[in-house]
Amino acid sequence: MMEVEEASFDKLYDVYACMQCGKCTGSCAVSLRTKLNIREMMRIAILGNNDDLKEHEEIWDCTTCGICTVRCPRDLKPSEVIVGLRSVLVEEGEVPSTIRDALESIGNNNNPWGRPKSKRADWMNDLGVEVKNLSAGDEAEYLLYIGCTASYDTRIQKISRAAVRVLTKLGVDFGVLGEEEPCCGSEARMMGESGLFEMLVEDNLNLFNDFGISKIITLSPHAYNAFKTDYKDYKKRLEEEGIEVPDLELDVVHYTQFLAEQIDEGRLTSDMMNEFNKTVVYHDPCYLGKRNNIFEPPRQILSIIPGINLVEFERREDRSLCCEGGGGKMWSEGTGTGERNAVIRARDAGALGAEVIAVACPFCMSTLEDGRSTAGYEESMEVKDIFEILDEVLK
Amino acid sequence: MDVIVCVRKVPDTAEADVMVEKSGKDIEKSRLTFTINEWDNYAVEEAIQMKEKYGGTVTVVTVGQKDVEDVLRRSLAMGADKAIRVDMEDPDDAYTLANILCAVIKNQKYDLVLFGAQSGDFNRGVTGAMVARMLGIPHATMVNGIEVLDGSIKASRELEGGLNEIYEIKLPALLTIQTGINEPRYVSISGIRKARQKPLEVLTPSDVGVGSIEPMIVLDKMYMPPPGKLAEFIAGSPEEAAAKLASILKGKGVL
Numbered sequence: 001m002m003e004v005e006e007a008s009f010d011k012l013y014d015v016y017a018c019m020q021c022g023k024c025t026g027s028c029a030v031s032l033r034t035k036l037n038i039r040e041m042m043r044i045a046i047l048g049n050n051d052d053l054k055e056h057e058e059i060w061d062c063t064t065c066g067i068c069t070v071r072c073p074r075d076l077k078p079s080e081v082i083v084g085l086r087s088v089l090v091e092e093g094e095v096p097s098t099i100r101d102a103l104e105s106i107g108n109n110n111n112p113w114g115r116p117k118s119k120r121a122d123w124m125n126d127l128g129v130e131v132k133n134l135s136a137g138d139e140a141e142y143l144l145y146i147g148c149t150a151s152y153d154t155r156i157q158k159i160s161r162a163a164v165r166v167l168t169k170l171g172v173d174f175g176v177l178g179e180e181e182p183c184c185g186s187e188a189r190m191m192g193e194s195g196l197f198e199m200l201v202e203d204n205l206n207l208f209n210d211f212g213i214s215k216i217i218t219l220s221p222h223a224y225n226a227f228k229t230d231y232k233d234y235k236k237r238l239e240e241e242g243i244e245v246p247d248l249e250l251d252v253v254h255y256t257q258f259l260a261e262q263i264d265e266g267r268l269t270s271d272m273m274n275e276f277n278k279t280v281v282y283h284d285p286c287y288l289g290k291r292n293n294i295f296e297p298p299r300q301i302l303s304i305i306p307g308i309n310l311v312e313f314e315r316r317e318d319r320s321l322c323c324e325g326g327g328g329k330m331w332s333e334g335t336g337t338g339e340r341n342a343v344i345r346a347r348d349a350g351a352l353g354a355e356v357i358a359v360a361c362p363f364c365m366s367t368l369e370d371g372r373s374t375a376g377y378e379e380s381m382e383v384k385d386i387f388e389i390l391d392e393v394l395k
Numbered sequence: 396m397d398v399i400v401c402v403r404k405v406p407d408t409a410e411a412d413v414m415v416e417k418s419g420k421d422i423e424k425s426r427l428t429f430t431i432n433e434w435d436n437y438a439v440e441e442a443i444q445m446k447e448k449y450g451g452t453v454t455v456v457t458v459g460q461k462d463v464e465d466v467l468r469r470s471l472a473m474g475a476d477k478a479i480r481v482d483m484e485d486p487d488d489a490y491t492l493a494n495i496l497c498a499v500i501k502n503q504k505y506d507l508v509l510f511g512a513q514s515g516d517f518n519r520g521v522t523g524a525m526v527a528r529m530l531g532i533p534h535a536t537m538v539n540g541i542e543v544l545d546g547s548i549k550a551s552r553e554l555e556g557g558l559n560e561i562y563e564i565k566l567p568a569l570l571t572i573q574t575g576i577n578e579p580r581y582v583s584i585s586g587i588r589k590a591r592q593k594p595l596e597v598l599t600p601s602d603v604g605v606g607s608i609e610p611m612i613v614l615d616k617m618y619m620p621p622p623g624k625l626a627e628f629i630a631g632s633p634e635e636a637a638a639k640l641a642s643i644l645k646g647k648g649v650l
Contacts, residue, residue: 097578
């Protein structure tokens with residue numbers, strides 16, 4: 001019998017309740033372009049056959065967007081079952097080499113990108129504004145958690161820099177962790193490496209506690225989801241295992257929630273902004289939307305920008321088309337053929353006359369930047385993070 | 396087939412900025428991360444694949460202080476059966492290291508000894524060959540393929556220019572393993588935790604019968620290579636720049 005960490009799939013995921021209706025497969029963001037068939041994966045979990053699993057390399061195609069979990073009529077969590085099936089492969093060492101390298105890098109370098117820890121703060125070079133470093137003795141109300149991708153990827157570093165400038169202009173008392181910032185572990189968990197995730201939860205809760213951090217603003221919806229939900233679950237797990245963890249309640253917000261609060265409290269207003277005379281379409285990230293039902297705050301921020309022409313995708317909010325950036329897909333080419341979702345998304349944006357696709361997630365930025373160039377919109381369309389738009393318009 | 400694999404913990408310097416310490420005898424290590432030497436990881440995987448195919452045991456050996464034990468635990472989690480650490484500072488000198496390893500290995504039961512072809516810190520690539528000589532067994536270096544026969548093995552050696560040569564070597568033998576010979580498996584964190592139950596023996600130099608060894612090589616000084624002449628940036632429009640580049644290349648006799 002196939003087991004996840006000594007517990008059966010039924011005990012953990014209630015898979016015997018699955019009636020094989022196929023709604024998961026029908027709603028899957030990648031089932032049209034890869035071999036992934038979640039209903040079949042549910043069946044494998046029900047039957048508990050390891051050997052079957054090894055032949056299904058498409059298990060790494062799942063982006064963990066969570067739409068199958070949103071739509072399951074039995075309230076099961078097929079996207080979590082995929083994570084559980086992956087963990088069986090992880091424990092056997094049977095993972096694609098690119099996934100292996102990303103996981104090893106998280107263990108060794110505290111980021112999945114294979115980059116040295118000593119370069120994690122390079123995005124702050126020539127920033128032009130003073131930022132508090134909470135790991136160097138500075139104190140602040142909030143930690144701005146940058147995350148691995150926005151620390152190392154040269155395109156996405158621009159979002160981190162914009163974030164610092166915007167929060168500074170708004171007079172927010174915040175700091176960063178610089179080189180000491182750890183990986184949140186969200187991608188490790190979604191790739192099925194729950195032991196590594198558990199280790200990061202333990203280390204990071206201790207680190208936050210040591211530096212007096214409890215209020216966190218995240219750039220990434222993935223880090224938000226991990227800190228908000230998974231850290232609580234794993235903290236409980238650690239305590240059950242008799243491992244001492246600081247009694248720390250993290251107060252976590254995604255930055256779009258934080259900025260929407262600033263609007264509600266009158267600290268961020270249209271008067272503070274120059275006009276942005278462009279047609280903009282907002283792309284809902286899965287980890288903000290489908291997984292956490294946060295749809296309004298990003299739209300609220302964009303809507304108060306003077307001159308903006310905000311349009312909407314037909315597939316939006318909890319029906320938003322996944323960009324394919326999550327669930328370890330950054331490190332796995334996958335079995336897919338045909339057009340990537342990000343290319344389809346760019347074309348949809350083009351059909352709406354959008355000049356800017358607004359995003360609120362580093363992975364969406366990465367995939368949609370690619371999608372935009374592949375779809376031939378290099379000259380006529382931009383992908384911008386909401387922080388970057390604000391950085392541009394704030395007086 | 397009983398296999399012994401010698402492993403080493405090294406700094407990961409692929410992307411990090413490496414600086415020389417004030418003493419001029421070492422590199423700055425405080426901001427570097429340390430992992431199993433890449434070549435050794437392939438050697439461990441090769442040994443475990445042999446065990447899975449032909450049976451036998453895998454023993455991993457290292458020399459160093461307690462902080463190097465994680466590379467042994469990791470190898471145990473990959474599937475090695477037992478580990479040995481000789482408790483002393485990892486010597487700079489390959490000859491000293493080879494003497495210690497030889498003293499450990501000669502008391503073990505083995506058919507094959509594997510080393511990584513080189514280590515990512517000093518890139519000397521000599522320790523394996525020295526140990527083979529000290530043990531008095533045949534060896535092959537830079538091995539990128541192994542075929543197990545009865546009482547012997549066929550080892551494919553990687554040569555320059557994409558050439559390979561194949562030797563049949565009688566066992567017991569020692570091979571130094573080149574990267575790419577296999578695809579090392581992932582070792583999960585919970586796998587490493589579970590491997591804590593596997594035996595890890597700690598020996599002192601006197602346990603293995605090694606007294607003081609006169610090093611063959613003493614590190615004198617480490618320094619960064621002096622910067623060469625600066626590159627020249629050719630300014631101007633593409634046409635002007637191309638004309639200038641062409642005249643420079645002509646002047647140097649390239650064109």
